[in-house]
Amino acid sequence: MRRAWGTGVLVATLAAPAAGRERIDMLVSGGTVITMDGGGRVVEDGAVAVRAGGIVAVGRSADLLARYEAARTVDATGRLVLPGLVNTHTHAPMTLFRGVAEDLELMEWLEEHIWPAERANVTPEFVAWGTRLAAWEMIRSGTTTFADMYFYEDEVAAAAKEAGLRAVCAATVIDFPVPGSKNADEALAAAESFLRRWRDDGLVVPAVGPHAPYSVSPENLRRARDLAERHRAPLLIHAAESKAEVETVRSRFGVSSVAHLDRLGLLGPRTLLAHAIWLSDEDVLTLRARDVGVGHCPQSNMKIAAGVAPVPRLRRAGVRLGLGTDGPASNNDLSLFEEIDTALKLQKMATGDPKALTAREAVEMATIGGARALHLEDRIGSLEEGKRADLVVVSLEAPSAIPLYDVYAHLAYAIKGSDVETVMVEGRLLMEGRRMLTLDTAAIAARARELQRQVARSLGR
Amino acid sequence: MRRAWGTGVLVATLAAPAAGRERIDMLVSGGTVITMDGGGRVVEDGAVAVRAGGIVAVGRSADLLARYEAARTVDATGRLVLPGLVNTHTHAPMTLFRGVAEDLELMEWLEEHIWPAERANVTPEFVAWGTRLAAWEMIRSGTTTFADMYFYEDEVAAAAKEAGLRAVCAATVIDFPVPGSKNADEALAAAESFLRRWRDDGLVVPAVGPHAPYSVSPENLRRARDLAERHRAPLLIHAAESKAEVETVRSRFGVSSVAHLDRLGLLGPRTLLAHAIWLSDEDVLTLRARDVGVGHCPQSNMKIAAGVAPVPRLRRAGVRLGLGTDGPASNNDLSLFEEIDTALKLQKMATGDPKALTAREAVEMATIGGARALHLEDRIGSLEEGKRADLVVVSLEAPSAIPLYDVYAHLAYAIKGSDVETVMVEGRLLMEGRRMLTLDTAAIAARARELQRQVARSLGR
Numbered sequence: 001m002r003r004a005w006g007t008g009v010l011v012a013t014l015a016a017p018a019a020g021r022e023r024i025d026m027l028v029s030g031g032t033v034i035t036m037d038g039g040g041r042v043v044e045d046g047a048v049a050v051r052a053g054g055i056v057a058v059g060r061s062a063d064l065l066a067r068y069e070a071a072r073t074v075d076a077t078g079r080l081v082l083p084g085l086v087n088t089h090t091h092a093p094m095t096l097f098r099g100v101a102e103d104l105e106l107m108e109w110l111e112e113h114i115w116p117a118e119r120a121n122v123t124p125e126f127v128a129w130g131t132r133l134a135a136w137e138m139i140r141s142g143t144t145t146f147a148d149m150y151f152y153e154d155e156v157a158a159a160a161k162e163a164g165l166r167a168v169c170a171a172t173v174i175d176f177p178v179p180g181s182k183n184a185d186e187a188l189a190a191a192e193s194f195l196r197r198w199r200d201d202g203l204v205v206p207a208v209g210p211h212a213p214y215s216v217s218p219e220n221l222r223r224a225r226d227l228a229e230r231h232r233a234p235l236l237i238h239a240a241e242s243k244a245e246v247e248t249v250r251s252r253f254g255v256s257s258v259a260h261l262d263r264l265g266l267l268g269p270r271t272l273l274a275h276a277i278w279l280s281d282e283d284v285l286t287l288r289a290r291d292v293g294v295g296h297c298p299q300s301n302m303k304i305a306a307g308v309a310p311v312p313r314l315r316r317a318g319v320r321l322g323l324g325t326d327g328p329a330s331n332n333d334l335s336l337f338e339e340i341d342t343a344l345k346l347q348k349m350a351t352g353d354p355k356a357l358t359a360r361e362a363v364e365m366a367t368i369g370g371a372r373a374l375h376l377e378d379r380i381g382s383l384e385e386g387k388r389a390d391l392v393v394v395s396l397e398a399p400s401a402i403p404l405y406d407v408y409a410h411l412a413y414a415i416k417g418s419d420v421e422t423v424m425v426e427g428r429l430l431m432e433g434r435r436m437l438t439l440d441t442a443a444i445a446a447r448a449r450e451l452q453r454q455v456a457r458s459l460g461r
Numbered sequence: 462m463r464r465a466w467g468t469g470v471l472v473a474t475l476a477a478p479a480a481g482r483e484r485i486d487m488l489v490s491g492g493t494v495i496t497m498d499g500g501g502r503v504v505e506d507g508a509v510a511v512r513a514g515g516i517v518a519v520g521r522s523a524d525l526l527a528r529y530e531a532a533r534t535v536d537a538t539g540r541l542v543l544p545g546l547v548n549t550h551t552h553a554p555m556t557l558f559r560g561v562a563e564d565l566e567l568m569e570w571l572e573e574h575i576w577p578a579e580r581a582n583v584t585p586e587f588v589a590w591g592t593r594l595a596a597w598e599m600i601r602s603g604t605t606t607f608a609d610m611y612f613y614e615d616e617v618a619a620a621a622k623e624a625g626l627r628a629v630c631a632a633t634v635i636d637f638p639v640p641g642s643k644n645a646d647e648a649l650a651a652a653e654s655f656l657r658r659w660r661d662d663g664l665v666v667p668a669v670g671p672h673a674p675y676s677v678s679p680e681n682l683r684r685a686r687d688l689a690e691r692h693r694a695p696l697l698i699h700a701a702e703s704k705a706e707v708e709t710v711r712s713r714f715g716v717s718s719v720a721h722l723d724r725l726g727l728l729g730p731r732t733l734l735a736h737a738i739w740l741s742d743e744d745v746l747t748l749r750a751r752d753v754g755v756g757h758c759p760q761s762n763m764k765i766a767a768g769v770a771p772v773p774r775l776r777r778a779g780v781r782l783g784l785g786t787d788g789p790a791s792n793n794d795l796s797l798f799e800e801i802d803t804a805l806k807l808q809k810m811a812t813g814d815p816k817a818l819t820a821r822e823a824v825e826m827a828t829i830g831g832a833r834a835l836h837l838e839d840r841i842g843s844l845e846e847g848k849r850a851d852l853v854v855v856s857l858e859a860p861s862a863i864p865l866y867d868v869y870a871h872l873a874y875a876i877k878g879s880d881v882e883t884v885m886v887e888g889r890l891l892m893e894g895r896r897m898l899t900l901d902t903a904a905i906a907a908r909a910r911e912l913q914r915q916v917a918r919s920l921g922r
Contacts, residue, residue, distance in 0.1 A: 095863075098871040103805075103819040137860035237842030302806035303874075331860045332874035342803070344564075345763035349807075354766045358564040399598035400794045400878075402556075402906055403913030409560040412874050413764075413793035417861075418879035445863055 021069040025427055026050040029061040031076025031393060034407050035227040038173045038368045040360075042407060048081060049334075050389040053202075053427035058383050074422060076393045076434070080407060080415075083382050084144025084166075084361075084390035084425060085336040088295030088371025089236075089274040089324030091150045091440040093130030095137065096451050097329040099104075100459070103188040106242070106304055106407050113459065114329060117321055118151075120458035121451070122179035126157040129451060130385070132444045134334055136436065138226035141335040141417025144390040146323070147272065147295065147374055148235055157204045164430045164438045166390060168374055169198070169237040170209025173224045184220040188227060203426060205376070207234035212241070212265070213224055213249050213257045221264045227318035234270045234375065237261070238285070241275035242306050267292050273333035274324060276314070277307040284310070284317045293320040293373030296365065299341040300326030308350040311343065311357055322370030323362075335417040336366050344412055350450055359412035393422035472530070484493035484529040486888055487511040490522040492854060495868050497544050497828045497843040498687035503868060505658040510540060511850040514663070514888035519844050528777065534882060535893070537854045541868060541876075544843050545605025545627075545851035545886060547831025549756030550697075552592030552611045552786030553621075554583070556598065557792040557912050561920070565701070567765055573922065575790060579612075582912070583640035590615040590912060593905045595795055596624035602796040602878025605795025605851040605886045606786070607734065608835055609881030610697055612640040615655055618665045621688055625891045625899045627851060629835055630659070631670025631697040632666045634685045636677055647680040649688060656692045664887060668695035668838070671727070673702070674710050674718045676707040682725050695836065698722070701744070702736035703767050719744035719858065729754050731836055735785060737775070738768040745771070745778045754781040754834030757826065759803040769811040772804065782809040783831030784823075797827050805873055820873035854883035 008046025019231055026049075033046030033059055047310050048058040049065040076168050101113035127150065138146060145166040153171040160167035172237035175186055181187040198206035208231075209226035210216045228235040238247055240257045249257045258279060261267055267290035276287070276294040287294065296309050323339045325331050329377050341361045347357040379388050394411075396404060398419055404410050423431040431440050487510075494507030498520055508525040510518040518525055562574035588611065599607060600859055608694040610615050621628035632652035634645055642648040652669050659667035669692075671677045671685035689696040701707055701718045710718045719740060722728055728751035737748070737755040748755065757770050775782050784800045788790050801823045808818040832842025840849050855872075857865060864870050884892040891899050 048464070095860075098864060099866045099875055102867070102870040102874065105815055105818055109815075133860055133863060140860060153621070197589075270797065299806060302810040303815070305809040305813050305817075308810070326877060333877075334665060334869075338799075342806070345803070346810075348766045349763040352766050353765070354566055354570075355564055356766075366528070397906070399556075399594055399601060399902070400796070402558060402909045402914075405560045405913065405917065406563070409563040413563065414560055415878065416794075416879060420879060441860070444860070445858070447864045452866065455864075 014183070022067060024049050024051040024056060024070050026070045026072045026074065027064060027068055027070035028074040028076050028081055028393065029065065032080045032407060033058060033080040033383060034080060034082040034411070036364060037384050044275040046081065046390070048383055048391060050424070050427045054387055054389050055383060055385055055389050059386055061252060072452050074393065078396060079189055079421065080384070080394040080396065080411070081329070082392055082394065082411065083367045084378065084423065085142045086322055086374065086381060087138065087143050087146040087324055087331070087334065087336055088272060088322035088370045088373045089297055089326055090134070090146055090148055090334060091126040091327030091348040092134035092146065092148050092151050092156055094124065094327035094329040095133040096130040096448060096455065098332045100455060112411045117455055118179060121455050122151055124152045124155045126451060127152040128159050129444065129447045131156045132161035132163065132439060134158060134328065135165055136439050136441055137334045138165065139163065139423050139430045139436065142392040142420035142422065142423060143334065143336055144155060144392065144423060145374070145376070145380055147236060157198055157206065161201065161203050161374050162438070164203070164425050164428050166203050166208050166380065166425055168205045168234055168236070170207035170234070171215060172209045172211055173212040173220060175220060184216065184223070186219070188223055192227055195227070197232050199231070205234060206432050207236055207419055210237040212245065213260050214245050218253070221261070221266055225264065225266050226355055228270065229417065230246065231268070231459065234272065235266060236272045236274065238275055239265065240271040240278040243278055245405070248419050256280060256283055258286055260288065262286050270375055271423050275306065275309065277301060277309045279310055283317065283425070284313055287319045288317045291320070293322065293375060295324040296324050296340055296343065297324040297326040298346045302346065304330055306413045308346060312351065319376070320369070320372040321365055322373030323365045333421070337415055337417050340366050340412050359406070360385045361410035363408050364407055365413045389427040390425045392424070468920065476774065483528060485510050485512040485517060485531050487527045487533045487535065488531035489528055489535040489542055489852065489854065489885070489914060490526065492540045492542040492569070494869060495541060495543040495872070496520060496845060497706050497825060498662065498845050502713055509844055509850070509852060511885070511888045513848050514850055516844060516846055516850050518846055535854065536690045538775050539857060540882065541851050541855040541857065541872070542844070544828045544841065544853065545853050545884065546603045546605040546827050547781035547783055547842060548599065548604050548785055548795065548797055549597070549733060549754070549831045549834045550758055550787055551607055551609055551795060552788030553595035553607065553617055554588040554611050555788035555790040556594040557587065557591040557909060557916065559715055559793045561790065561916060578920055579640060581699065582916050583612055585613045585616045588613040590905065590908045592617045592620035593624065593900060595789065596626055596719045596907045597905055598795045599626065599754030600624065600884050600891045600897065601881065601882060603799060603855070603881035604795065606831070606837070606841055606882060608697060612736045615658065617824060618659055618667065622662065622664050623899070625664070625886050625889050627664050629668050629695055629697070629842065631667045631668035631695070632656070633670045633672055634677060635672040636681060639675055642870060645677065645684070649681070649684055653904050656688070656694050659691070663791060666699040668697055670697045673706065674705050674721050679714070679725055680724070682727055684691060686727050689731065693731070695733065696727060697733045697735065698727065698807065699736055700734040703902055704739055707739040717741060717744055719747055723747050723751065733834055734766065736762065736770065738762060738770045740771055745774055745780065748780045749777070749778045752781070754783065754836060756783050756785040756834055757804065758785040758787040759800055759807045760819055763803070763834060764806065765791055766847055769807060773812065776822065781830070781833040781836070782826055784826045798876055798878050800826050801873050819823050820867070821869035824869050850888040851886050853881050853885070856880050856882040916917040
């Protein structure tokens with residue numbers, strides 16, 4: 001930057017180094033920009049300016065077109081532009097078990113179908129293909145960040161990065177033998193090398209995932225916590241998902257699941273609890289006090305008959321609250337638009353109060369709320385200068401998307417994953433006009449169908 | 462048919478009058494045909510033969526290709542073929558009010574938003590365009606039959622027929638002034654001429670729609686019943702939708718909503734109750750004894766916080782049971798695939814039993830069950846010889862539709878409306894490969910957006 005004769009000129013030089021306009025990588029312009037920022041700003045005929053993977057400005061299209069010279073433009077005219085959706089809890093590779101067994105008691109489903117299928121089939125290659133299939137589905141339905149817990153998490157991370165998705169990937173720690181580890185010692189060692197390997201990645205945040213308070217001993221929960229602390233890594237854990245879990249924990253340890261985890265030091269400003277259904281008022285206060293995030297999974301909770309998370313209570317207490325799909329074997333998809341819709345309907349039904357949760361609050365949960373639940377709100381979750389450029393463009397051409405009276409009601413109740421047209425993560429287009437740009441979808445479909453036949457054979461079908 | 466020398470030859474002549482094969486209009490072949498017939502037949506590499514709007518055969522593709530010479534073929538290879546979905550309860554023109562007001566108490570929503578918007582905007586033309594928009598959405602998401610109740614029902618019927626959809630259209634009878642009638646006398650007179658006009662239509666079944674037990678006096682309910690009886694027309698009515706309704710009816714008439722309607726003679730083998738949530742065991746037995754159909758609307762019931770219909774109890778009692786979306790202002794879409802998914806999740810959650818309702822049972826509700834609820838099971842609801850040719854072809858190419866382990870689980874939990882590729886009603890293609898064949902969608906979108914601006918202005922926005 002050259003020093004000029006006066007302040008005014010200096011500013012002009014800064015704003016327009018070439019041809020009178022500042023060079024940027026991409027301008028998404030012409031759409032209704034729903035920023036999800038603190039002020040709830042919605043910009044008609046708005047634009048988002050992107051440079052080096054980040055957002056440099058959000059404003060009126062006319063203003064940004066005057067200020068910037070973009071190497072590439074995405075025309076969002078007649079469309080909605082919003083932050084990429086954040087899935088705070090899934091097991092992405094389980095796409096390959098989608099629909100393998102249904103309508104069963106949880107333990108019957110796990111013991112007779114899911115666990116045998118996992119033991120017989122889950123390899124690093126299986127995880128890689130399952131994640132690729134998940135990535136394809138997530139991109140197509142507007143998800144730009146997902147938080148995952150599975151086996152061979154290295155493969156999940158690699159497949160997410162290859163697809164261009166942002167991911168918080170947690171290496172599972174569990175006491176019993178699972179694919180990739182015979183016991184918690186092995187799992188912790190693998191988790192540590194995983195944390196080292198992905199430490200400085202721009203898209204993947206490596207994390208530790210002790211499975212649940214009933215499947216990991218207090219000693220191993222503490223070791224998982226220490227590992228996460230040492231690496232300043234997120235810690236993801238299932239907790240308070242079922243009444244049976246909470247009763248088991250109480251009978252073993254004399255306290256609730258949340259209090260048990262708190263006593264062991266697992267609740268802190270990098271922790272996310274998935275589900276968090278069976279909570280006392282004291283538990284809710286604990287989650288708030290420890291600045292813990294919660295990943296609410298309404299469709300999974302309903303399907304498994306786990307219970308109804310106290311979303312209005314969590315919101316009132318100011319707990320960081322996002323949405324998750326849970327694994328595609330218990331949902332059976334990865335569409336966050338469906339979770340928004342279901343979260344609303346579930347709370348209204350369960351409380352008997354149509355005002356229990358509003359459209360805008362649910363859209364928040366899927367965007368900035370999810371970012372907050374993952375403690376990533378400084379980087380993602382809203383369209384604001386200084387954040388990473390993760391966004392989606394939603395078409396309004398489907399009959400179910402006509403007419404449009406209110407953008408939040410529309411996003412919450414009318415828009416489907418199939419309306420998502422264009423997806424950007426870290427300034428890179430992953431899908432444009434429904435065309436997938438980073439994945440070999442034919443290869444993924446073919447390999448997934450082969451693996452389906454292998455899984456069916458392994459279950460004697 | 463010529464008489465031949467022997468029985469064998471006669472049969473051969475019957476099966477192959479020209480060029481060795483019988484001529485038909487259309488053959489849908491190569492797909493997995495899910496018949497939804499009494500035996501639950503699923504035919505791999507199956508085909509459906511269609512002539513004069515009806516199904517003449519369902520079987521293996523190889524067999525039907527050998528037997529028939531089709532004027533036209535639909536290749537369903539790698540796809541699912543199933544009966545067209547049946548929406549047992551909606552208010553189609555309300556597409557134009559989709560999202561106009563949300564997250565409010567029911568009476569606040571109606572009195573401050575919906576009714577003023579209806580009074581100011583609903584004309585025959587409005588109803589026609591709203592129904593066209595609904596027809597577009599229904600066809601795109603696999604619905605081939607819908608049961609409707611609204612104002613100016615003549616326009617609903619005409620728009621449905623123009624789109625090629627099958628519809629049970631009920632002219633609303635209500636005591637107070639609504640668009641199209643000042644009182645029940647006018648409404649009944651209009652209903653009667655509507656019944657006469659549409660009496661012998663091949664697609665539209667005209668019906669009488671007394672609104673609800675709280676909005677129509679006993680005297681006018683009886684007159685509506687007499688009218689339906691005289692014309693042997695279906696009678697559609699909202700009933701037992703909310704606790705408030707059931708309490709109102711009990712305080713006025715001393716009995717439940719169902720018992721009240723039964724005493725007035727409204728429950729019979731051409732009656733469909735929409736919602737049917739607040740039912741005593743005796744009410745359920747009454748519905749069974751009177752052979753009444755029920756249209757269960759899980760998404761609307763959740764969103765309005767109306768309650769949870771006792772679906773397992775209704776099923777066990779053998780009540781005719783279908784699914785409905787309710788109007789698009791209280792849902793906010795017309796996708797029956799979402800209702801299937803939600804019906805399952807809602808029952809599991811509400812009962813705490815993951816086996817409360819199975820995938821196959823929910824798919825039944827959306828097909829043959831809906832046909833039974835509308836007392837049309839002799840004509841539609843399953844793919845069987847002798848029924849009308851109403852079917853949909855579902856693509857398995859979306860990532861959310863991969864892999865496929867079980868067809869019912871897949872249809873119930875994984876398939877979306879956007880996976881529907883081809884739709885046929887009465888042997889006529891309404892959509893082929895996602896291309897709409899009967900509707901001017903650009904004109905519908907444009908007019909719907911104009912009407913949206915008119916509605917917004919009428920509400921002072």
